[in-house]
Amino acid sequence: MAALQVRGEVLAIRRSGAYQQLTMVAPGIAEQVKPGHFVALAVGGDQSSMLLRRAFSVYRTEDRGVYGGTVEIVFAEHGKGTSWMSHLRSHDVVDIVGPLGKPFALPKEEVTCALVGGGYGSAPLFTLAEQLRARGCRVDFVLGAATEERLFGVLEAKRMAQSVAITTEDGSLGETGRVTDVLPAILERTKAEVIYACGPMGMLSAVATLAPHYGAHSQCAVEEAMACGIGVCMTCVLPVIGDDGITRMVRSCVDGPVFRGEQVRWQDVGTVPTDTHGAITPAGSGAGSAAGSGGGHL
């Protein structure tokens, strides 16, 4: 798979609770997308002062729409870039790069799967659920958010899953609390063998920690701040344990965003653990220990 850069066109934008759904004609990209892939959008137009791309996991695609393949994403308006996006209208041009990243790994056998989404992090889970069901897998959903309007895809989940559990922190819908409060009982009941999760780091960390206690594997899609989305800026790194047992600072855009839960050192995200490959020694005895603090050269 090779990522493409296309000048896409907005087909539709509509509100969905606290979020917006943006559908873009993105031929070449749409046809290649697998669940868990993301796209990176340039924001603000050709003369934009915002240079960094915004990354969004793909909610769904249409291979052959009337106008060519379309890609749909979900976003929350919380900064200048997403504010610009919220003003997009049909026919507006958007520069899109994708598909990017490593998608969710699908089980080879018919196993039971729990799909856990926090906020609009649930977006990529619906096409995943379709593909899992097509493989004969049982799918149970757990969706959580701070409030009812911050949940995404509840009805859709109900259409495709064996069961749907909802949690909100304010109790406006479903159980009061977080997804990880209800997840143990669901794993107990469904005997899920794989958990697919997408949402905030704290939630992923909790899911990944919980999974092995119930004999389940976890596949977690992380949300790290990115500048490029294609693997050149080195900003979206997190400490990940390789198959050789060595921890490395790994790019979540090309080596992720989906990681096996046990690979990521969740407690150490935002740090460079001292046993990381090539870690800068705190004593400063290592070669060029402080390099980068001065010149700030990439």
Next chain:
Amino acid sequence: MTRLTRVIPPGSEEDHLPNVDLSTELANVAFPSPVMTASGCAGYGRELDQFFDITDIGAIVTKSIMLEPRSGRATPRMAETPSGMLNSIGLQGPGIDSFLAKDLKWLEHRGARTVVSIAGGSLDEYVKLAQRLRLSTGVAAIEVNISCPNVEDRGQVFACDPMASSTVIDGVRRNTSPTVPVFAKLSPDVTDIVSIATACVDAGADGLSMINTMLGVVIDTQTMQPHLGGITGGLSGPAVRPVAVRCVWQVHRALPDVPIIGIGGIRNGGDALEFLLAGASAIQVGTTIFNDPSAPIRIQRELQRLLHARGFDRLQDVIGHAHHVPPPQVPDVIDEDIASEPETAGAEG
């Protein structure tokens, strides 16, 4: 229903490129185009090769390579700023051995011209890197990233001191094959860039790359703490462009025979032309790549068209052009037209 316009992949308008000779020479090494990627913005070429043929541009400048593998700094490593960004990556990289065996080999096999950027914390490290590269093929030039703290001098950045800069450049030059040019990459965070440039050239630098990022800090007003894990970071992007053009201008004026690679916020062909006019013989595209991964090839084509529009058929002829005072030809009325020229050029991109 309204018909949607045709979706055009960027960089596909190859047709109708005017016949302009883009070749440039940097210390006796010929490059078919002046457009390169800036160090740290293009990895080791692989990722960008998805978006354009990396052999079509002048060269790939690698992310700075160090002697040992390096994890880099903790996140957050970047902050978006107006028309720019602040980064604090901390020179994450695989180390020279892995770089030579995998990345440089790939670039060579791919047929790309490669400028290898090296970084170190001591003179000894720079020398060892040069020695390793001397044994390797596929190195078109070496760019020495001297914007690193000197661990043997209380973390004082090499590039901020003429003596330290010249010691490193001398060490690298002595240990590099005579046929491979050595470029010193200068920091703009100095009082007098001409004195640093002169020190590097006197120490044997065949050319100068400028500028590296400028040091900055962003404070998150929500957490009321510095945003970056590394606290300070390097500012890059169009926000620094006038500073970079000024550096190129000053150094070219002082050292007109020294080849300069202009770097700093180049976003379109017009920006590239600005650097050439100021005295650069080549340019590098950096932060813009994050915004537009096909930017290097797009900028190359825009530059080609722009040179043609300005009446040049050879890139060589435009280098340093802004330093030549045009002879006064005709009286007042036409002077106004001439005065409006720069604006037209600026709006071109």
